Structures are given as C-alpha cells and as structure tokens.
Amino acid sequence: MKAFSIVLLAATLTLAAINDPCTAGSTPGICLTTASCSSSGGTSHVGFCPNDPTNVQCCTKSCGAGGVCRFTSSCTSGNTVSGLCPGPDNFKCCLPASSGCGAPAVNAATIALIKKFEGFVASPSPDPIGLPTVGYGHLCQTKNCAEVPFSFPLTEAEASTLLNSDLKTYEACITKDIVSSVRLNDNQYGALCSWAFNEGCGAAGSSTLIARLNAGQDPDAVAAQELPKWDIAGGKVLQGLVNRRAAEVALFKTPSSVIAHPPHC
Missing domain, CATH: 1.10.530.40 (Lysozyme)
Structure with missing residues (x-):
C-alpha cells in the first residue's frame, strides 16, 4: 500500500502543469501561481489547471491594443510583443494582424x-x-x-x-x-x-x-x-x-x- 501511495504521488507530480497552456472559457492562458499572475496584472481562473495545487490556476491577461497573452505557437497573426505577459519567453502578447505597435515618440x-x-x-x-x-x-x-x-x-x-x-x-x-x-x-x-x-x-x-x-x-x-x-x-x-x-x-x-x-x- 505504501509503494502504491508513492507511485500515485509521483504520478501527481508528473502531471503538474505550471507554465503549461490552459483555456479559461474561450480565453487562452497559462497555469501559474496566483501570486505570479496577480503581480503581472493577470486574472486567475479556478478549475482549468486541475492537476496542480489550488494556488496554481489558469492566468489570462489582455495586452496591447486588442491583444491577449498566449503561446507564440498559437498566435495565428504572428504579431507578438515581448515583455507584456507573465510566464516563459514564448508566452507573449498576441496582437491582431491588423494592429501594429507604432514607434513611440521620444521624451x-x-x-x-x-x-x-x-x-x-x-x-x-x-x-x-x-x-x-x-x-x-x-x-x-x-x-x-x-x-x-x-x-x-x-x-x-x-x-x-x-x-x-x-x-x-x-x-x-x-x-x-x-x-x-x-x-x-x-x-x-x-x-x-x-x-x-x-x-x-x-x-x-x-x-x-x-x-x-x-x-x-x-x-x-x-x-x-x-x-x-x-x-x-x-x-x-x-x-x-x-x-x-x-x-x-x-x-x-x-x-x-x-x-x-x-x-x-
């Protein structure tokens, strides 16, 4: 019984989804701790990262002009901006194809x-x-x-x-x-x-x-x-x-x- 419990614990840890993609309703996100999500201006959603501890939830965030944070592999417009989203480097602000980031004026x-x-x-x-x-x-x-x-x-x-x-x-x-x-x-x-x-x-x-x-x-x-x-x-x-x-x-x-x-x- 003890051996079975160890195997079950190992399996649970293997299924942990921190930094994995998730979807809250129709909005793409990333499984992050609620603290990391809130500190980056994101919103945590319960129940979309079921294999993780309760403080790891699906983090979504709007960004830019009509953009949403998502993994670059799923950004169909190809128009991404770094530095606006939490998580790993390949989780970026995906902007609509028609939207562009104009160069800012100098100060x-x-x-x-x-x-x-x-x-x-x-x-x-x-x-x-x-x-x-x-x-x-x-x-x-x-x-x-x-x-x-x-x-x-x-x-x-x-x-x-x-x-x-x-x-x-x-x-x-x-x-x-x-x-x-x-x-x-x-x-x-x-x-x-x-x-x-x-x-x-x-x-x-x-x-x-x-x-x-x-x-x-x-x-x-x-x-x-x-x-x-x-x-x-x-x-x-x-x-x-x-x-x-x-x-x-x-x-x-x-x-x-x-x-x-x-x-x-």
Missing part, C-alpha cells in the same frame, strides 16, 4: 539633448562638415531645403515641429531594428534615437551596438562601450560628437520606470 529629455547639440539654425546653412541643414539638424534634401513646409527664416516653434516630424524616421528604425525581447526605458530609447538621428538609420541598424543589444547583452554596458566610438565625421574626431556621445550615454543611464521598447499598443 522631453531627448528633445532637449538633440536641440542642445544641433543648435537652432533659422535658414539653411552648412553644418560642421559642410552639409546644408536648417532648424534643429534637419538635413536639406532638395535645393534650398524646398521640402521644408515653412518659409525661412524659421521660428523656433517651426523648427521644433520640423524636428518632431524628422524624428519619426529614427524612432521607427530604432524600434524596428531592436528585437522585442530587449526592454528599454524612455531615456535609453531616446538616447538611441538621438544617436540614429545624428548618424543615420543605416549606420545604426548595421552597428555592433544594435547587434549586441539584440544578443541580450547588458544595455547600459553596451551603450557605455559603443556610443563613444561614434565620434568621427568628415574623417576626423569632432569634439562636438565626443560631447554628444557622452551626453547620450548619460541619458541612457538615467533611471526611468517608463518602458518605451517594446512599444505598448
């Missing part, structure tokens, strides 16, 4: 940093390496910067509007180039957008910095080691770039509880 600290180092230029003028720019670092794309939707000289308010518009390109490429498993606060994200704005999306996307972040290395260490390398323009080291990179590293290392990447829809 005020980032705007202030960019304005400080770009400087305000009211009318098109060569930058330190001879490229025609206007406003806060807008690189002219046509003769006399004809693409700018304002007349010259610009006001500072117009230059700010132009900067916010220009930044959308760099916010989008940083968001796209960094994998969703990398979590960045708004200061870290902003520092990288400032860097991309200065160096270009192509250079940023093919950089060792982005590759190291995507490989899961410590973000603060990566930024501190990689950003200072980007201090050359026109074939020579520029003190302005040395100073800017130092400011971007300082911003990157400034603590914040606001998560900017992966974007929350």
Whole structure:
C-alpha cells in the first residue's frame, strides 16, 4: 500500500502543469501561481489547471491594443510583443494582424539633448562638415531645403515641429531594428534615437551596438562601450560628437520606470 501511495504521488507530480497552456472559457492562458499572475496584472481562473495545487490556476491577461497573452505557437497573426505577459519567453502578447505597435515618440529629455547639440539654425546653412541643414539638424534634401513646409527664416516653434516630424524616421528604425525581447526605458530609447538621428538609420541598424543589444547583452554596458566610438565625421574626431556621445550615454543611464521598447499598443 505504501509503494502504491508513492507511485500515485509521483504520478501527481508528473502531471503538474505550471507554465503549461490552459483555456479559461474561450480565453487562452497559462497555469501559474496566483501570486505570479496577480503581480503581472493577470486574472486567475479556478478549475482549468486541475492537476496542480489550488494556488496554481489558469492566468489570462489582455495586452496591447486588442491583444491577449498566449503561446507564440498559437498566435495565428504572428504579431507578438515581448515583455507584456507573465510566464516563459514564448508566452507573449498576441496582437491582431491588423494592429501594429507604432514607434513611440521620444521624451522631453531627448528633445532637449538633440536641440542642445544641433543648435537652432533659422535658414539653411552648412553644418560642421559642410552639409546644408536648417532648424534643429534637419538635413536639406532638395535645393534650398524646398521640402521644408515653412518659409525661412524659421521660428523656433517651426523648427521644433520640423524636428518632431524628422524624428519619426529614427524612432521607427530604432524600434524596428531592436528585437522585442530587449526592454528599454524612455531615456535609453531616446538616447538611441538621438544617436540614429545624428548618424543615420543605416549606420545604426548595421552597428555592433544594435547587434549586441539584440544578443541580450547588458544595455547600459553596451551603450557605455559603443556610443563613444561614434565620434568621427568628415574623417576626423569632432569634439562636438565626443560631447554628444557622452551626453547620450548619460541619458541612457538615467533611471526611468517608463518602458518605451517594446512599444505598448
């Protein structure tokens, strides 16, 4: 009888379903302890993880814009975002196919940093390496910067509007180039957008910095080691770039509880 009890206990333990999929009604979930579920903002449902202890229940959670936490193998849209759901790495926020996470706008600290180092230029003028720019670092794309939707000289308010518009390109490429498993606060994200704005999306996307972040290395260490390398323009080291990179590293290392990447829809 004792041997039978041991076998029965072993079988019960084998059937334990922590981190296994479950379904509460029609909503997919994951078997987790109620404490883990509640701490992540999820809802526990009794009776859908029958082989586990009473404190292990089916945890469900809504996420993003119309999304629900589920295992990636069952996310038919293929549109998943990491960092929003409890449980293992393959339990992610599954968004509808038509829904996308747009790149968030950078924060005020980032705007202030960019304005400080770009400087305000009211009318098109060569930058330190001879490229025609206007406003806060807008690189002219046509003769006399004809693409700018304002007349010259610009006001500072117009230059700010132009900067916010220009930044959308760099916010989008940083968001796209960094994998969703990398979590960045708004200061870290902003520092990288400032860097991309200065160096270009192509250079940023093919950089060792982005590759190291995507490989899961410590973000603060990566930024501190990689950003200072980007201090050359026109074939020579520029003190302005040395100073800017130092400011971007300082911003990157400034603590914040606001998560900017992966974007929350």
